[in-house]
Amino acid sequence: MKTLVAGWSLRVRATVVATLVVAVALGAAAAVLTGVLRGSLVRSATDAASTRLTSAAGLLAVPAVPAFPVASASLGVSYGPEASLSAVLDPDVRVAQPGAVGQGWSQAQEGYVTLAETVATSNGPLVVHTRASLAPADQALAALRTLLIFGIPALLILVALLTWLFMSKALVPVSGITAKLADITARDLHQRVPVSDTRDEIAALARTVNATLDRLETAVGRHKRFVADAAHELRSPIATLRTRLELGERTAPELARESLTDVARLQTLAADLLLLARLDAGEPLRTEEVDLGQLATEEALRFHPQIPIFLDISSDVVVEGSPAHLTRVVTNLLGNALRHAESKITVRVTPDATLDVIDDGPGIPPEHRESVFDRFTRLDEARDRDAGGAGLGLAIARDIAVAHGGTLTVADTPETCLRLSLKPR
Numbered sequence: 001m002k003t004l005v006a007g008w009s010l011r012v013r014a015t016v017v018a019t020l021v022v023a024v025a026l027g028a029a030a031a032v033l034t035g036v037l038r039g040s041l042v043r044s045a046t047d048a049a050s051t052r053l054t055s056a057a058g059l060l061a062v063p064a065v066p067a068f069p070v071a072s073a074s075l076g077v078s079y080g081p082e083a084s085l086s087a088v089l090d091p092d093v094r095v096a097q098p099g100a101v102g103q104g105w106s107q108a109q110e111g112y113v114t115l116a117e118t119v120a121t122s123n124g125p126l127v128v129h130t131r132a133s134l135a136p137a138d139q140a141l142a143a144l145r146t147l148l149i150f151g152i153p154a155l156l157i158l159v160a161l162l163t164w165l166f167m168s169k170a171l172v173p174v175s176g177i178t179a180k181l182a183d184i185t186a187r188d189l190h191q192r193v194p195v196s197d198t199r200d201e202i203a204a205l206a207r208t209v210n211a212t213l214d215r216l217e218t219a220v221g222r223h224k225r226f227v228a229d230a231a232h233e234l235r236s237p238i239a240t241l242r243t244r245l246e247l248g249e250r251t252a253p254e255l256a257r258e259s260l261t262d263v264a265r266l267q268t269l270a271a272d273l274l275l276l277a278r279l280d281a282g283e284p285l286r287t288e289e290v291d292l293g294q295l296a297t298e299e300a301l302r303f304h305p306q307i308p309i310f311l312d313i314s315s316d317v318v319v320e321g322s323p324a325h326l327t328r329v330v331t332n333l334l335g336n337a338l339r340h341a342e343s344k345i346t347v348r349v350t351p352d353a354t355l356d357v358i359d360d361g362p363g364i365p366p367e368h369r370e371s372v373f374d375r376f377t378r379l380d381e382a383r384d385r386d387a388g389g390a391g392l393g394l395a396i397a398r399d400i401a402v403a404h405g406g407t408l409t410v411a412d413t414p415e416t417c418l419r420l421s422l423k424p425r
Contacts (some may be wrong), residue, residue: 002119007191011168013165014163017165018163019159022156023152030183034141034148034363035107037140038141041134041137042134042137044137045113045132045134045137046132048132049131050130052090053116053130056095057119060095086411093130093133094129097125097126098118098125108350111133111135112132113131113134116130130168142399155418165252173194173206175192177202177209180193181209189213193213202284238266241263241266242260245260248402252317269392275328275396279399283415285321285404286322287320287321288319288320288323289318289319289425290322290323290326291317292317292318292355293317294313295323295327296313297311297313297332299327299330300347306340307338307344308346309344309345309346309347310344311347312349314349314350314351317349318425319422320425325400326404329397329401329408329420332394333357333397334347335393336357337357337416337418338359340361341359341360341361342360343360344359344360345357345358354421355420356411356418356419356420358415358416361416362416363414371408373408376392377391377395401420401422405423406421406422406423407421408421409421
């Protein structure tokens with residue numbers, strides 16, 4: 001249940017909670033109201049019966065009242081000569097001699113409130129019985145129950161609807177903040193979320209988010225300037241060193257060749273670090289329509305390895321992306337395959353915009369299929385400086401894939417297969 005509730009939106013949770021609270025309150029109020037009304041109606045009926053009893057007792061106690069028909073315990077009913085009892089007393093009043101059987105009403109008579117009182121008259125003691133019907137009380141309670149049965153659900157529906165509408169209106173600024181943040185993270189940090197004119201918590205949240213974006217934009221700007229300055233400072237001495245080594249190649253060719261190899265590796269490392277820094281900074285990509293199959297074919301043909309490359313390319317596989325970055329991905333994947341392949345490399349592009357680079361090398365153990373994408377990570381078999389790079393190629397390729405909204409994984413196949421999946425146009 002907790003997991004289910006956690007998956008609900010704030011709007012749904014607020015609506016459910018408000019409806020449940022009102023339902024409990026209305027249920028308790030309905031129970032109290034029904035009990036109070038029933039007690040009041042019963043008391044009213046009892047008061048009516050008591051009033052009749054007092055009136056009848058007063059009539060019987062008057063000496064001038066002629067003899068009334070009364071029930072005798074042994075002789076049955078006897079009548080006075082002047083008038084009958086029914087002409088003086090209403091039908092809900094009965095008079096009987098003490099101990100008369102069947103002339104009164106049982107105290108437990110269903111649907112009535114009954115009272116009895118012994119009155120001293122000129123004819124001797126008499127027992128006056130009165131009653132009041134509970135039918136009006138039952139009818140009133142039935143009407144109340146009908147009203148509650150239909151009224152409470154209708155009221156709960158109204159409460160749920162109003163709560164939903166209120167929460168929807170209250171959360172409109174939050175939706176605007178969310179949409180704007182998503183757009184900011186996808187594009188640039190110069191934009192800001194809208195701030196409402198109200199002084200509530202949502203406006204405070206928007207102001208806090210904008211302040212955070214200000215600090216983040218400043219930090220990213222400093223980072224970009226640092227990366228650009230560092231790249232410039234690295235490129236200049238490396239270029240100068242390479243030029244001097246090329247000039248000195250005549251006097252010490254072997255030493256110069258080894259030094260030039262190290263300088264080239266250093267240049268590549270500096271370029272890779274610069275590219276990773278730009279990807280980390282979230283710089284927007286200049287995208288266009290790219291034919292993934294054509295790009296993979298051109299890069300495979302541009303390679304000149306000693307190991308043959310087989311192509312299995314589907315036509316018209318168009319994706320939205322940066323040609324330079326996607327070219328870098330294909331180049332890195334081909335370079336990785338070349339270092340590990342034994343006899344062949346296969347490049348496959350399928351219609352669903354999936355690029356597979358397959359080699360018949362020793363393979364990647366399952367426990368290392370994620371760690372190979374970490375930066376500066378090389379498996380033990382590839383740690384030789386001449387055989388392996390700095391361990392940034394696959395990390396760069398995956399970052400570029402993620403920046404394009406795709407994935408780069410090691411496919412679960414018998415051969416080593418690095419799979420790039422993008423969104424087709």
